[in-house]
Amino acid sequence: MIASNTSCIVERFSSFTPLNETETKLLAALESDPREYADGACLAEPGSRANRFFTLKSGWACATRTLANGQRQILDIFLPxxxxxxxxxxxxYNLSEFRALTNLVACPFPRQHLSDIFEQSPKLTDLFFMTLAxxxxxLIERVVNIGRRTAAERLAHFIVELKVRLNQTSEQFSLPLKQSVIGxxxxxxxxxxxxxFKTLNQRGLITMADGVVRINDLDALVEFAGFDxxxxxxxxxWTKNIDMAAAAS
Amino acid sequence: MIASNTSCIVERFSSFTPLNETETKLLAALESDPREYADGACLAEPGSRANRFFTLKSGWACATRTLANGQRQILDIFLPxxxxxxxxxxxxYNLSEFRALTNLVACPFPRQHLSDIFEQSPKLTDLFFMTLAxxxxxLIERVVNIGRRTAAERLAHFIVELKVRLNQTSEQFSLPLKQSVIGxxxxxxxxxxxxxFKTLNQRGLITMADGVVRINDLDALVEFAGFDxxxxxxxxxWTKNIDMAAAAS
DNA sequence: CGTGGGGTTGATTCTTATCAATTCGGGTGG
DNA sequence: CCACCCGAATTGATAAGAATCAACCCCACG
Structure with missing residues (x-):
């Protein structure tokens, strides 16, 4: 069975600026076709035509690139x-591969839906622009992380980033990723x-057990990771400007 | 004195899709205020309000992040x-610092100009969206490069990327960057x-002298770098759709 | 002539990958 | 309930790649 029917996208976007009914409907169209994918399933192949996108309703996914020698680099971790x-x-064509990291529910939608949004709503266009930015x-933070931080700092930064992105207020959260994926x-x-992980544990920063991370000392972890x-x-x-322009016309 | 008065931006954008007069004018407004900056000059500080952007008319620039411990990571190399x-x-606020890598000419413009464009031209908005993408x-290629390739592969990839971005057809081009910047x-x-550099030279792939790179065997270099x-x-x-919609209305 | 910045080279150290062996935990089937 | 298997996590030993440190060269520029 398919999970909740509230729209994740509408929820996320309306947290930035209020949306009217038309806008809500346009966005909801992106989530009209929920499907289940099993852990490890491939949602889109690299090199295939980039004419289908997905909204992620539940579960975790990633975008990856695989090099000729078989090495893999994960480019994004996607959350609902x-x-x-x-x-x-x-x-x-798709430059990267999209793969499920857990069992998940995602909604494929055609490029045309995005085109519709760009044509019909400058406000939503702005929001998509913002999303991309x-x-x-x-990504930039990942470049800095990989390029300039030690293994322990990288992992600490990664964990803090996830905590913030998950909006976790409690000091522990579930991290359903294999260590090879984190690597x-x-x-x-x-x-x-x-x-x-052991090192961070020994320093008293985090505890990891059963796929659950517990952050023992958030301030110390943030400091250690150089997280901002x-x-x-x-x-x-500029949404305000557009609203004002629309109101004036 | 200030360099050429043709607009780099208009040129670049119109190579993707034809622009009408209004669109050209909107874009040209971004380049109305050319200024010179010396090699090493800072165009924007990290943490400063992000209300001013630049178009680059001539010379090279970069965006960097500096960590607490003084390490520096260059995030983008900007070309005219x-x-x-x-x-x-x-x-x-600005997340990164913008710095001149050579003497250069850049045109600062206020955020409002971009807002104007977003309000007035969906086609240009699309083009900016594309630029961002x-x-x-x-950036993704840089993540892969830094994360998964050896030093020699990284440098090879970097050089091929620059050659392609510079639209260089000849087998050599000027690379006005200090090795510390490349690092x-x-x-x-x-x-x-x-x-x-020495390694790549010994392998017969490139020659570097006097700030000029000569690519001896492009195919081998591309192959070696894993460049695509x-x-x-x-x-x-979707610009076509928008044009059609505009024509229909 | 000095002087200084960038580039080169060699010696050494540090970090992380790689390989191999072992443990742990969760299924599965008898 | 137990034996077995498999994937993941851990641990130790070793090796490779790159950083760091230090010396030196080269050359442009005063």
Whole structure:
């Protein structure tokens, strides 16, 4: 059976700016076709035509690139409410592969739905622009993370980022990822991820058991990771102008 | 004195889709205020209000992040015709620093100009969306590069990418970057960049002298770097629909 | 001539990958 | 309930890649 029928996307977007009925309907169209995918299932192949995107309703997914020598790099971890493949929109073919990291429910929708939104609602267009910009800043943080931080700092940063993105207020949350997946995200071997968890544990920063991370000392962890949450905080700036323009006309 | 008065942005955008007079004028407004900056000059500080962007008319620039411990990571290398800070648009404050890598000419413009464009031209909005998506795919390629390739592969990939972005058809081009800058881009020490140039040279792939790279065997270099140019090739998909809609109304 | 910045080279150290062996935990089938 | 299997996690030993440190060269520029 298929999970909840509230729209994750509408929920997320309306947290930035109020949406009218038309806008809500346009967005809801993106989530009209919920389907289940099993852990490990592939939602889109690299190189296939980029004419279908997904909204993620529940579960975790990722975008990956696989190199000729078989090495894998995970580019994004997607959480419910996100759109899979937004950046591929401007490309003829998918550059990356989209894969389920847990059992999940996602809604495929054709490119045309996005085109409709761009034609009909400048406000929503802005919000999509913002979404893309936010994704980009996460990517930048990943470049910094992989390029300039040690294994322990990377893992600490990764955990804090997830905690913030999950909107977790309690000091523990479920992390349903294999260590090999975490490794492919942070450019570490799975073996070293294991070691690094141990290190963070020994430093008294986190405890990991049964797929649940417990953050013992958030401030220390944030400090240790060099984490600055501002890169996750997108704004919708010019929407007001557009609203005013619309009201004036 | 200030360089050429043709608009780089108009040129770049019109290579994707034809622009009418209004659109050209809107874009040209972004380049109305050319200014010179010296090599090493800082165009925008991290943490400052993100209300001013730049178009780059000539010279090279970069976006960087500096960590608490002083390490630096270069996030983008900007070439003429690009916009500096597009992704910061959805943020209240700049996340990164923008710095001149050569003497250059750039045109600052206020956020309002972009807002105007978004309000007045869905077609240009699409093109900006595409630009952002293209930047994002370059960033992804950088993640893969830093995360999963050896120093020699990274440098090879970097050089091929620049060659393609510069639209260079000849087998050599000017690379006005210090090795420390290349290192900060590829997450290598400047010392190791030096060594890596030597390695590539010994393999007969490139020759570097006097700030000029000569590519001896492009096919071999592309093969060695694992380079696939498709990530640089953005498309403008739904513009046609919008044109048709506009024509119909 | 000095001086200084960038580039090169060699020696050493550190971090992380790789390989191999072992443990742990969750199914499955007898 | 137990034996078995399998994938994941852990641990240790070793090796490779890149950083760091230090010395030196080269050259442009005063």
């Amino acid at each position: 409410g996100q759109i899979l493949g937004l950046r591929e929109m401007s490309f003829e 936010q994704e980009q800043s996460m 492919d995200t942070l450019s570490l071997s799975s073996v070293h991820v294991s070691r690094t 949450r501002s890169y996750l905080e997108g704004h919708c700036h | 015709g690009q916009i500096l800070g597009l992704r910061e648009m959805s943020f209240e 293209q930047e994002q795919s370059m 900060d881009t590829l997450s290598l020490s400047s010392v190791h960049v030096s060594r890596t 140019r498709s990530y640089l090739e953005g498309h403008c998909h």
